[in-house]
Structures are given as structure tokens and as C-alpha cells.
Amino acid sequence: MANTIELEQIKSLLPQWVEESRQLAVQGKVAAYIPELAKSPRDTLGIYIMDTAGGSVAAGDCSFSFTMQSISKVFTLIIALMEHGEAAVFSKVGMEPTGDNFNSMLKLELVAPSRPFNPLINAGAIAVTSLIGGDSPHERSSKILQFFRLLAGNDTLDYDLDVYQSESDTGHLNRSLAYYLKDKGILNDNVEDVLDIYFRHCAVKVTCSDLARMALVLALGGIDPSTGKSIIPRRYVQIAKVFMTTCGMYNASGEFAINVGLPAKSGVSGGILSIVPGRYGIGVVGPALNKKGNSVAGVNLLEKLSGEFEWSLF
Numbered sequence: 001m002a003n004t005i006e007l008e009q010i011k012s013l014l015p016q017w018v019e020e021s022r023q024l025a026v027q028g029k030v031a032a033y034i035p036e037l038a039k040s041p042r043d044t045l046g047i048y049i050m051d052t053a054g055g056s057v058a059a060g061d062c063s064f065s066f067t068m069q070s071i072s073k074v075f076t077l078i079i080a081l082m083e084h085g086e087a088a089v090f091s092k093v094g095m096e097p098t099g100d101n102f103n104s105m106l107k108l109e110l111v112a113p114s115r116p117f118n119p120l121i122n123a124g125a126i127a128v129t130s131l132i133g134g135d136s137p138h139e140r141s142s143k144i145l146q147f148f149r150l151l152a153g154n155d156t157l158d159y160d161l162d163v164y165q166s167e168s169d170t171g172h173l174n175r176s177l178a179y180y181l182k183d184k185g186i187l188n189d190n191v192e193d194v195l196d197i198y199f200r201h202c203a204v205k206v207t208c209s210d211l212a213r214m215a216l217v218l219a220l221g222g223i224d225p226s227t228g229k230s231i232i233p234r235r236y237v238q239i240a241k242v243f244m245t246t247c248g249m250y251n252a253s254g255e256f257a258i259n260v261g262l263p264a265k266s267g268v269s270g271g272i273l274s275i276v277p278g279r280y281g282i283g284v285v286g287p288a289l290n291k292k293g294n295s296v297a298g299v300n301l302l303e304k305l306s307g308e309f310e311w312s313l314f
């Protein structure tokens with residue numbers, strides 16, 4: 001179906017669907033292991049969809065801002081690939097899902113070498129972040145933030161310093177993962193430096209429209225929709241999409257592939273970035289999470305959309 005006709009249909013259906021999906025938030029829980037995230041309003045639900053021709057649809061709580069958390073890992077992977085290429089990145093992380101929690105230590109010890117299974121689990125993302133170069137932790141963080149701003153088409157993107165501080169004060173499990181990787185020679189960086197960079201990129205504050213714009217660049221195979229120029233090599237977008245499909249929704253990635261069938265990445269703040277390749281960039285937020293750590297209402301909304309408009313890639 002032509003995008004413009006479909007977008008009009010989405011526009012008319014979406015407000016009602018948002019209200020229906022919002023009802024499911026009571027089944028979920030807001031993440032509390034980062035204390036600052038526990039303050040998020042459970043019933044919030046927003047979605048923003050951008051198409052390749054400049055059209056967009058917004059519904060629900062689109063002015064709500066939230067931190068990217070694990071969604072940022074997709075883009076730090078891309079930066080590391082652009083700086084160092086595939087061989088260097090895949091010497092530090094694998095290409096396979098784990099079946100374990102995103103912050104699990106288990107396979108690092110069980111499987112030799114202790115290379116994290118993929119770049120979207122915490123251990124893998126920390127290893128990838130350690131590859132991003134610069135003269136100081138500040139310079140490395142700035143480079144990441146600038147790239148996120150470019151992708152979002154929003155020069156005002158910045159850190160939520162309360163969330164950053166909260167995670168920095170309590171992120172001892174991530175610290176232990178990083179020290180373990182340092183011991184095993186996977187991480188060559190100063191551990192506290194790399195964690196600071198990691199906590200900062202997780203704490204970049206966005207709205208659904210920022211996520212949709214970042215997603216749109218991926219949907220376009222790396223083309224900046226404002227300039228028509230390539231800002232990410234197509235091959236690296238392909239790699240990112242594969243990881244989003246196989247590992248992007250934690251241990252529910254298989255279920256999500258069956259029920260929605262789109263590359264997606266979620267974060268513990270309740271955000272989900274998803275794409276319909278060649279067509280749409282989508283940003284969703286709903287802070288109440290299901291047992292697998294994904295936004296209950298957000299996943300439900302994406303299921304409705306994909307089902308109705310037959311977006312599944314499979």
C-alpha cells in the first residue's frame with residue numbers, strides 16, 4: 001500500500017489503539033533497579049511514526065521524555081563499526097543471542113573465550129563502548145552524543161543527569177561485568193572510564209519523535225532524510241538490523257519476531273525503537289515492563305500495527 005494512504009489510515013486508527021494498549025500497562029512494572037527510573041509514570045504511552053517522504057503520525061504521550069538505555073547500544077555498535085570495522089568489533093563480541101538476561105554474567109564464565117555473545121547485552125555493549133576512541137572520556141562521550149544528535153536531527157539532545165547519576169551510583173552489576181572483561185583481556189580500557197561513557201549514552205534523553213528519526217535513518221539504509229547523504233554504511237545498518245531482530249527484545253526476541261516481525265530495540269525506560277525497512281521509523285514509549293523487560297503496552301501497540309498493515313518481514 002502506498003505510504004501516504006497507509007499513513008492516513010494509521011492516523012485515524014492510532015488514537016483508539018493507544019488507549020486500548022494503555023489499559024495493559026497495569027500488568028507491567030516500571031524498572032526500579034536504577035532508582036531514578038522508578039519515578040516514571042506507569043500509564044504513559046506514546047508513539048511517533050515517520051515515513052520516508054517526510055510524513056508523520058503521533059499519538060498518545062509524545063511529549064514525554066525518557067532515557068534511551070539499551071536502545072543506545074545499537075548506535076554505539078554502529079560507531080564502533082564505523083571506526084574500526086567488523087574484524088575488530090567481532091574480536092570483542094559475538095553474533096549470537098544468549099537466552100539469558102541482558103545483564104547476565106553466566107555465559108562469560110561458562111563459555112571460553114569470555115567474549116560477550118552479542119553487542120546488545122550489557123557485557124557486549126560495554127566492550128563495544130570501550131572501542132570508541134578519543135583523547136578523554138569526555139571527548140568520547142561527546143562524540144557519541146553528537147552522533148545521536150545527528151541521527152535524531154535534534155541538536156538539543158542531552159543527558160538526563162539524574163538518571164545518569166542514579167545508575168552511576170548503583171550500577172555495581174555492570175561494574176562487575178566490566179571488571180570481569182578487563183581480567184579476561186576483552187576490555188583494555190580503564191574500567192571506570194568506559195562505564196562512565198556507557199552510563200552516559202544510556203542516559204541520553206529523548207522523546208518518541210527523536211527515536212522515530214533515528215529509526216528512520218536505519219529504515220533508509222543509513223541515509224540522512226534531511227540531506228539525502230549516507231551517514232552510516234549500508235553494511236553496518238544491515239548488521240544493526242540483524243542484531244535488533246535476533247537480540248533486540250532480550251529473551252523475547254523470537255516471540256517479537258513472530259508477533260511483530262520487525263527489527264526493534266527496547267530499553268528499561270520503556271522505550272522501543274523499531275523500523276519498517278524502506279518505509280518507516282518508529283519510536284514508542286510505555287514505562288511499564290513485562291517479565292521479559294519490554295514495554296507491555298508498547299509491544300501490544302506494535303503488534304496491532306504490524307498485524308493490521310502486514311508489516312512483518314517474515
Ligand SMILES: NC(=O)CC[C@H](N)C(=O)O
Pocket residue numbers: 068069070071102103122167174199202266267268269
Ligand atoms: N536493558 C537496558 O535498557 C539496560 C540499560 C541499563 N543502562 C543497564 O545497563 O542496566
